[in-house]
Amino acid sequence: MQTSPGTSLYPHLLAPLKVGRSTLRNRMIMGSMHTRLDMEENGLHKMAVFLAERARGEIGLIITGGYAPNTAGLIEPGGPILTEHAQARELQQVTDAVHRHDGKICLQILHAGRYARQEECLGPSDIRSRINRFPPRAMTPAEIEQTISDYVRCALLAREAGFDGVEIMGSEGYLINEFTVLRTNDRSDAWGGSAENRHRFPVELVSKVRAAVGQDFIIIYRISAIDLVEGGATGEEIVSLARKVEAAGADILNTGIGWHEARVPTIAYPIPRGAWRFAAARLKRAVGIPVVASNRINKPELAEEILAVGDSDLVSMARPLLADPHFAKKVREGNGGAINVCIACNQACLDLIFSDRSASCLVNPRACRETEFDEGPAATPRKVAVVGAGAGGLAAAAEASRRGHRVTLFEASDRIGGQLNLARAVPGKSEFDEMLRYFGGRIDEGGVDLQLNKSPTARDLGNGNFEAVVVASGVHPRIPDIPGIDHPKVVFYNDLLSGKRHAGHRVAIVGAGGIGFDVAEYLCHSQPDEGPKARGLDIAEFQREWNIDSSLTQPGGLAGDPLAPRSSPREITLLQRKATRPGVGLGVSTGWILRSSLAKRDVKILAGVSYQRIDDAGLHVLLDGVPRVIGADTIVICAGQVSNRELFDELSAAGVEAHVIGGAKEASELDAMRAVEEGMRIAQAL
Ligand code: NAP
Numbered sequence: 220m221q222t223s224p225g226t227s228l229y230p231h232l233l234a235p236l237k238v239g240r241s242t243l244r245n246r247m248i249m250g251s252m253h254t255r256l257d258m259e260e261n262g263l264h265k266m267a268v269f270l271a272e273r274a275r276g277e278i279g280l281i282i283t284g285g286y287a288p289n290t291a292g293l294i295e296p297g298g299p300i301l302t303e304h305a306q307a308r309e310l311q312q313v314t315d316a317v318h319r320h321d322g323k324i325c326l327q328i329l330h331a332g333r334y335a336r337q338e339e340c341l342g343p344s345d346i347r348s349r350i351n352r353f354p355p356r357a358m359t360p361a362e363i364e365q366t367i368s369d370y371v372r373c374a375l376l377a378r379e380a381g382f383d384g385v386e387i388m389g390s391e392g393y394l395i396n397e398f399t400v401l402r403t404n405d406r407s408d409a410w411g412g413s414a415e416n417r418h419r420f421p422v423e424l425v426s427k428v429r430a431a432v433g434q435d436f437i438i439i440y441r442i443s444a445i446d447l448v449e450g451g452a453t454g455e456e457i458v459s460l461a462r463k464v465e466a467a468g469a470d471i472l473n474t475g476i477g478w479h480e481a482r483v484p485t486i487a488y489p490i491p492r493g494a495w496r497f498a499a500a501r502l503k504r505a506v507g508i509p510v511v512a513s514n515r516i517n518k519p520e521l522a523e524e525i526l527a528v529g530d531s532d533l534v535s536m537a538r539p540l541l542a543d544p545h546f547a548k549k550v551r552e553g554n555g556g557a558i559n560v561c562i563a564c565n566q567a568c569l570d571l572i573f574s575d576r577s578a579s580c581l582v583n584p585r586a587c588r589e590t591e592f593d594e595g596p597a598a599t600p601r602k603v604a605v606v607g608a609g610a611g612g613l614a615a616a617a618e619a620s621r622r623g624h625r626v627t628l629f630e631a632s633d634r635i636g637g638q639l640n641l642a643r644a645v646p647g648k649s650e651f652d653e654m655l656r657y658f659g660g661r662i663d664e665g666g667v668d669l670q671l672n673k674s675p676t677a678r679d680l681g682n683g684n685f686e687a688v689v690v691a692s693g694v695h696p697r698i699p700d701i702p703g704i705d706h707p708k709v710v711f712y713n714d715l716l717s718g719k720r721h722a723g724h725r726v727a728i729v730g731a732g733g734i735g736f737d738v739a740e741y742l743c744h745s746q747p748d749e750g751p752k753a754r755g756l757d758i759a760e761f762q763r764e765w766n767i768d769s770s771l772t773q774p775g776g777l778a779g780d781p782l783a784p785r786s787s788p789r790e791i792t793l794l795q796r797k798a799t800r801p802g803v804g805l806g807v808s809t810g811w812i813l814r815s816s817l818a819k820r821d822v823k824i825l826a827g828v829s830y831q832r833i834d835d836a837g838l839h840v841l842l843d844g845v846p847r848v849i850g851a852d853t854i855v856i857c858a859g860q861v862s863n864r865e866l867f868d869e870l871s872a873a874g875v876e877a878h879v880i881g882g883a884k885e886a887s888e889l890d891a892m893r894a895v896e897e898g899m900r901i902a903q904a905l
Pocket residue numbers: 697698699700729730731732733734735737794795796797798804805806809857858859860887888889890
């Protein structure tokens with residue numbers, strides 16, 4: 220084993236692994252992600268730069284996003300596909316780029332099956348998914364045989380393109396997974412019925428691909444380790460499939476968790492770290508080939524512990540490699556504390572992809588935009604002031620100091636973080652602390668002069684004291700014009716989440732935006748008159764909450780309805796004036812989790828209200844023109860924010876070079892993603 224400063228801290232993560240005739244330099248895999256980069260102009264070049272950066276960061280193995288083996292398998296028209304020699308030649312720039320940094324790379328072959336968002340949508344049976352408007356047509360036996368041949372062709376083309384192997388995507392509810400379970404396979408021929416028949420498709424696939432590519436090429440099979448849908452596989456069936464796939468020639472068993480249509484969340488921040496390791500551990504006990512644990516593994520200490528106790532042989536991290544391309548290198552250097560940790564927000568990765576844009580990362584806006592950012596120092600170091608140490612100010616100060624500017628960071632309060640400090644009270648959002656830790660470390664490293672409890676005036680910043688000022692002074696809560704707004708029952712969200720004020724048993728929340736929903740979730744998980752605390756997440760509690768059967772005796776690993784009602788310590792009503800569906804602006808991949816959680820706890824959500832007044836009885840509203848009183852002990856105001864931008868206006872008027880970012884620039888639609896990106900980009904331009 221190569222010795223390095225990290226070896227004593229992370230001996231298991233850093234142990235090389237022999238796979239067939241290849242050797243992986245460590246046990247860390249970058250899991251497959253559909254970034255949409257390859258759908259952009261000059262996309263393959265951008266993809267090559269993106270992946271090369273991860274290989275330079277010493278990841279043990281990279282798995283690409285899914286490539287369809289034929290047009291019916293496309294996830295959407297125009298999606299990645301590998302069916303021709305010309306495409307293989309083009310992909311060589313990607314494999315060359317990774318190999319230049321001694322990396323290894325496998326191409327994932329993914330047939331979308333009934334999830335294909337296109338007219339030509341095929342499945343084992345004609346059973347439509349609730350998440351796809353296109354109904355599938357049941358494949359004929361000839362089409363099944365042809366599809367197997369298409370997988371073989373795709374694997375051979377991947378070898379021609381220089382890949383070290385392929386991953387055959389058998390999980391998440393795509394075609395292969397659909398063949399394996401009764402939920403989506405009601406065939407009565409050789410490809411359906413008994414488990415033996417339902418497993419025939421993946422087993423034939425793996426054995427034919429192995430026969431075609433020889434022993435010199437890695438085959439990873441990604442098995443659905445728990446389906447999390449009604450009518451899914453039992454644990455016994457999963458183990459039986461795993462053993463057959465091993466016998467058919469797979470080198471590594473990767474694990475997928477949950478179908479895309481599952482009503483159980485699998486990767487977002489409300490899921491505890493390491494929540495799914497049990498599913499990999501079951502398989503590791505059943506097969507002889509190396510098994511990969513995946514989902515919500517974001518820190519090296521956790522990854523090391525999973526390997527050390529023998530729950531898996533490798534760990535797969537996809538989003539964590541967006542957040543920090545040099546994750547593995549920092550592990551080898553024993554510098555795990557310097558890793559930019561994925562906070563599982565999904566805001567800049569999945570949510571961008573779901574809105575047809577390329578992925579990036581909230582905590583690392585360089586991700587998938589590597590060609591747009593300059594990594595070198597600034598041509599001329601300058602004296603720069605950054606005012607406000609929230610998300611945007613921290614990013615600006617960290618990046619400006621990295622580029623060699625002399626930076627002073629002013630913060631009015633006694634700590635860095637701004638609005639991020641409020642997030643940790645919300646279940647799961649204590650992950651944001653990682654962001655503060657990371658950026659705090661970077662400003663230390665960059666020698667930033669951090670001045671807490673300081674609110675400099677335009678005069679302090681002007682007069683030649685600084686050559687440029689970045690105003691990141693954030694926002695303050697909007698005070699809605701409701702008679703009785705100064706009633707003692709009224710509490711503003713920042714005072715509630717920071718613990719200055721508490722809420723009683725019956726609560727009305729004015730404003731159903733991102734913060735209104737977060738406040739409701741916080742209140743559902745804290746006792747009346749209890750203050751906020753950083754809420755770590757408990758795996759057993761998470762399993763109870765969503766009715767997960769970790770013994771996998773039940774089909775799909777579900778012990779009951781994931782959306783079954785739960786008790787709440789409070790009666791909560793969430794209100795908005797708009798008549799539109801509340802929560803429509805929440806993240807696509809996380810909003811449904813919040814909505815489900817509140818619905819389970821009987822939180823009432825009212826749209827189209829008009830606020831009349833607040834008094835001892837509670838909140839008086841008009842709903843459809845009819846007066847109504849929402850009886851409440853506490854009325855929490857979450858009515859958006861107003862920019863703090865006076866300083867910027869004063870600096871501009873005084874002729875000082877000033878730049879305004881984040882909430883200070885634009886309070887509406889403020890979010891940490893925009894603030895961090897603006898901070899990074901302005902620091903690049905200084
Ligand atoms: P927001 O999403 O803009 O919501 C503000 C809410 O206040 C709306 O429901 C709005 O609805 C209401 N409102 C606006 N003006 C009002 C007034 N004068 N009187 C009464 N109600 C008023 O803002 P936010 O909730 O403060 O969140 C701030 C930002 O953080 C948002 O961009 C949000 O996306 C982000 N964030 C996101 C999440 C998440 O996605 N989970 C969580 C936290 C924060 P009506 O005007 O219809 O009443």
